[in-house]
Amino acid sequence: MSDQQVDHGKRTWLIATSCAGAVGGVATAVPFVSTFTPSERAKAAGAAVEADISGLKPGEKMTVEWRGKPVWIVRRTPEQLEALKGTDGQLADPNSDRKAYPTPEYAKNPHRSIKPEYFVGVGICSHLGCSPSDKFQAGPQPSLPDDWHGGFLCPCHGSTFDLAGRVFKNKPAPDNLEVPPHMYLSDAKILIGEDKKA
Amino acid sequence: MAAEFKEAPAGAGAGEKLLTWVDNRFPASKLYKEHLSEYYAPKNFNWWYIFGSLALVVLVIQIVTGIFLVMHYKPDATLAFASVEYIMRDVPWGWLIRYMHSTGASAFFVVVYLHMFRGLIYGSYRKPRELVWIFGCGIFLCLMAEAFMGYLLPWGQMSYWGAQVIVNLFAAVPFVGPDLALLIRGDFVVGDATLNRFFSFHVIAVPLVLLGLVVAHIIALHEVGSNNPDGVEIKGPKAPKDAKGHPLDGVPFHPYYTVHDIYALSLFLIVFTSIVFFAPELGGYFLEYNNFIPADPLKTPAHIAPVWYFTPFYSMLRATTDTMVNVLVGIIGLGALLAVIKGSFGGKAKLAVLVIAAAACFLLKIFDAKFWGVVVMGGAVVILFFLPWLDHSPVKSIRYRPDWHKYVYTVFVVFFLVLGYLGIQPPTDIGTLIAQVGTLFYFGFFLLMPWWSKLGTPKAVPDRVTFHAH
Numbered sequence: 001m002s003d004q005q006v007d008h009g010k011r012t013w014l015i016a017t018s019c020a021g022a023v024g025g026v027a028t029a030v031p032f033v034s035t036f037t038p039s040e041r042a043k044a045a046g047a048a049v050e051a052d053i054s055g056l057k058p059g060e061k062m063t064v065e066w067r068g069k070p071v072w073i074v075r076r077t078p079e080q081l082e083a084l085k086g087t088d089g090q091l092a093d094p095n096s097d098r099k100a101y102p103t104p105e106y107a108k109n110p111h112r113s114i115k116p117e118y119f120v121g122v123g124i125c126s127h128l129g130c131s132p133s134d135k136f137q138a139g140p141q142p143s144l145p146d147d148w149h150g151g152f153l154c155p156c157h158g159s160t161f162d163l164a165g166r167v168f169k170n171k172p173a174p175d176n177l178e179v180p181p182h183m184y185l186s187d188a189k190i191l192i193g194e195d196k197k198a
Numbered sequence: 199m200a201a202e203f204k205e206a207p208a209g210a211g212a213g214e215k216l217l218t219w220v221d222n223r224f225p226a227s228k229l230y231k232e233h234l235s236e237y238y239a240p241k242n243f244n245w246w247y248i249f250g251s252l253a254l255v256v257l258v259i260q261i262v263t264g265i266f267l268v269m270h271y272k273p274d275a276t277l278a279f280a281s282v283e284y285i286m287r288d289v290p291w292g293w294l295i296r297y298m299h300s301t302g303a304s305a306f307f308v309v310v311y312l313h314m315f316r317g318l319i320y321g322s323y324r325k326p327r328e329l330v331w332i333f334g335c336g337i338f339l340c341l342m343a344e345a346f347m348g349y350l351l352p353w354g355q356m357s358y359w360g361a362q363v364i365v366n367l368f369a370a371v372p373f374v375g376p377d378l379a380l381l382i383r384g385d386f387v388v389g390d391a392t393l394n395r396f397f398s399f400h401v402i403a404v405p406l407v408l409l410g411l412v413v414a415h416i417i418a419l420h421e422v423g424s425n426n427p428d429g430v431e432i433k434g435p436k437a438p439k440d441a442k443g444h445p446l447d448g449v450p451f452h453p454y455y456t457v458h459d460i461y462a463l464s465l466f467l468i469v470f471t472s473i474v475f476f477a478p479e480l481g482g483y484f485l486e487y488n489n490f491i492p493a494d495p496l497k498t499p500a501h502i503a504p505v506w507y508f509t510p511f512y513s514m515l516r517a518t519t520d521t522m523v524n525v526l527v528g529i530i531g532l533g534a535l536l537a538v539i540k541g542s543f544g545g546k547a548k549l550a551v552l553v554i555a556a557a558a559c560f561l562l563k564i565f566d567a568k569f570w571g572v573v574v575m576g577g578a579v580v581i582l583f584f585l586p587w588l589d590h591s592p593v594k595s596i597r598y599r600p601d602w603h604k605y606v607y608t609v610f611v612v613f614f615l616v617l618g619y620l621g622i623q624p625p626t627d628i629g630t631l632i633a634q635v636g637t638l639f640y641f642g643f644f645l646l647m648p649w650w651s652k653l654g655t656p657k658a659v660p661d662r663v664t665f666h667a668h
Contacts, residue, residue: 033381036395042385063496068387070496123496127568129366130359131498143624156363156502157516158625170520174566 048193050185053118061134063123066192070123070131071180073190080163081116083138083149087162092169093176101126101178104195112164112179120182120190121165123152126175130156136163152177233420238433238448239455240426242663246320247424247455248462249313255463256306257412263299264401271351273397275390278353279492297478303345304484305470307507310338318585319607321594322425328586330422333415335583340408342579345507347396347404350388354489355499361388361396363502367515370569387495423448428663429594438662447663483622501624509621510614511575514640516625517633518571525634526570527559574637581644588644591651593659600654606643613639 051064051073058077063070088094096103096112106114113119123131132152140146143153144160152161157172165177181195206218220226231237270289272281285292314334317323323331350361365388369379384391423433431437432447439445449455479485483506488499504512534555538548562570593599596607613636620629620636 036381036384038380038383038385039391042389042391046386065496068385068389068495127366128363128370130363130502131496133498133500143626155498155500155624156359158630172516172519172568172571174568 046193048191051190051192052188053190054188056118058117059136061136064192066122066180071192072119072121072123074119074121074163075117076111076119076163080136080150081111084110084162084164087149090168091162091166092171092174094166096166096176098175100175103176103179104181106195107179110164112166112176114182114184118190119164120179120192122178122180124178125154125156125159125173126167126177127154127157127159127171127173130154132159132161132177135160233416234452234456235450237420237451238445239424239451240428240430240432240663241447241449241454242426242428242665243424243455243458244427245462246312246316246427248459248466249309249316251459252309252463252466253306253313254412255466256302256309257408259298259302260306261405263295263302264405266295267299268401273351273394275353275393275493278351278393282352294474297474300485301470301474301478301480303348304480304505304507305466305473306341307345309466310341311507314338314582315611317425319596320425320427321429321589321591321596323586324425324429324589324594325586326422327419327425330415330418331586332583333411333418335579336411337408337415338582339579340404340411342508344400344404344408345505347400349505350393350396351400352489353393353493355491355493355497356486356489356502358388358493358495359498359502360504361392365392367572367575370566370572372565372569375569389495425594426663427595428597428660430659430661430663432663436661447665503622506618506622509619510617511578511621513617513621513633514578514637515571515575516621517630517637518567518574519630519634520567522634522637523562523567523570525638527562529638530555530558530562574641578637578640581641585644585647588647589651590648591656593656595659598657598659600656602654603651606650609639610643 046067049064049066049071051062051071053062053073053075056062056073056075058075059080061072061074063072065071096108103112111119112121125132132154135141135144135148135153136150138148138150140148143158149162151163152165154160154173159171159173160168161173161177162168165179167173167176180192182190182192183195185191203222204218206215210218217227221228267285270281270285270292272278282296285296287293289295317331317334346360346364350357365379365382368382369375371378380386382392383389384395423431426432430447432445437445437447473480473484479487486503486505488502491499503509534551537551541548541551591599591603596604617633617636617640620633623629
């Protein structure tokens with residue numbers, strides 16, 4: 001073996017055919033990997049949903065399902081809205097400037113909503129996707145700071161959010177709760193998933 | 199040309215003739231001798247050495263019970279939960295098969311953690327057993343994948359939200375994360391597509407890899423020979439051997455150790471069957487109570503925690519907050535400073551250390567703590583692969599290490615258990631602080647091992663294994 005001369009012509013062909021084979025192998029892998037991506041049916045299931053908020057009393061929350069995710073509609077009391085002010089120093093991103101879950105322009109305000117009273121947000125923690133629990137009751141309680149003004153606590157890793165879905169500092173979650181595209185069809189109906197002017 | 203044919207001796211029985219016929223075509227006798235009747239294992243094994251064979255038994259239990267569960271289970275988001283309840287209530291003896299499988303999952307981790315700890319204290323990963331250790335770590339990774347994906351299948355609340363959290367871990371990777379998570383889920387949320395692919399991985403793909411790794415683990419082990427509690431090589435060039443070249447300090451695996459292992463197995467099965475029959479949920483540790491509620495994508499259970507065997511790593515994930523990242527930046531800065539002041543290498547190398555440290559600090563601050571939590575959790579497992587090259591102690595076994603090394607190992611084990619406990623509990627400020635200290639110790643234990651393992655005066659290692667006949 002070792003005393004034989006290298007046949008350069010043969011080696012070139014071996015390299016060329018191996019490369020061609022590798023290209024074929026990669027090309028074959030493409031359809032297999034593609035099957036992992038969402039199917040056409042899964043993509044089609046993302047339509048907008050309507051929510052009727054006429055029965056929602058101040059201080060209450062309702063949940064609607066949009067794209068398999070819980071969307072919360074919270075009707076905040078005047079006291080709760082008042083408590084949102086003056087906590088900017090404790091929040092990670094008080095003005096919703098981060099781009100990971102861009103906040104729509106119409107919700108880029110201190111109450112993060114179109115109408116101050118109603119907060120519409122995706123109830124999925126920006127950390128690892130758990131759904132935070134309601135902690136509307138103000139005051140000291142387990143897992144929460146003593147100056148708690150009401151908000152949400154993620155049961156998985158302890159991230160806390162205020163009643164505008166803004167995340168507190170030094171918690172696992174980096175982002176505020178996502179505000180989905182939404183619009184008012186009337187005073188009592190919200191369309192979640194679309195915000196184009198009709 | 200085929201190898202030379204052997205003939206059975208004249209007057210041999212039918213059995214021997216058949217074996218000769220097979221041996222001429224397949225190395226049956228050769229394999230039996232190499233791996234059992236003439237595989238010489240050190241004669242000074244202690245009870246720590248039962249967990250390898252126990253792991254093999256548990257693997258068989260999982261495969262057999264798994265095959266039977268698949269006959270009744272439906273991998274469909276609308277049917278899965280009910281089909282598991284159907285197995286539990288309507289399939290004759292289905293509850294037993296299912297409890298064996300769920301208890302087997304936890305038993306697997308108990309046995310494998312003890313097996314790994316044995317390797318850790320006796321230096322069983324040291325040259326020439328690096329590949330034995332690495333294949334073993336690969337098996338551990340496969341087991342984690344099996345356990346995680348299998349846990350989704352009952353489609354209870356814990357299944358659903360556990361999968362949601364872990365899949366979202368991948369979404370924390372910068373740039374490609376969200377697409378990667380989408381690729382894993384196959385949908386915008388954990389759903390039917392996710393369940394089906396996890397089922398496929400759980401019953402086909404990962405078990406195939408796992409079995410391959412188990413074979414590689416055993417082949418590599420039998421190539422280099424087993425280590426022992428003294429860390430003394432029984433097959434080395436200096437080791438005493440008999441006239442046939444067999445090690446004097448070794449004994450054929452079969453029948454000596456097979457009998458030992460069967461005895462250990464009977465003790466193991468007493469515990470295993472007690473749990474299966476009398477406490478299959480084991481107080482919520484083996485089967486979490488929230489998993490008896492069907493998956494609800496709109497409501498996360500008030501307290502979610504992974505099953506106990508993942509909690510040490512889960513604690514490390516939770517411990518990585520912004521404060522922790524700042525501490526890490528401080529530690530890297532301090533380490534770089536120490537390297538520059540005390541390091542015995544040239545100016546260029548010192549500059550390189552500074553540049554790398556600065557780059558690491560920059561990256562730590564630029565990406566979210568969430569991403570680093572994922573890195574810490576993954577790193578805690580991946581770091582095990584490098585253990586053979588981190589340990590620079592002149593002796594293998596803990597028996598001959600300086601006494602204070604035992605305390606280091608003890609603290610390591612205590613922190614691992616504490617991290618495991620904290621991972622089960624809801625997050626608290628003090629718990630997070632303890633988990634942060636534990637995480638730092640865990641990584642310090644491994645990353646500083648090249649230095650601390652060399653410190654102190656080891657005791658004299660005997661030429662032969664210590665063994666007292668009984």
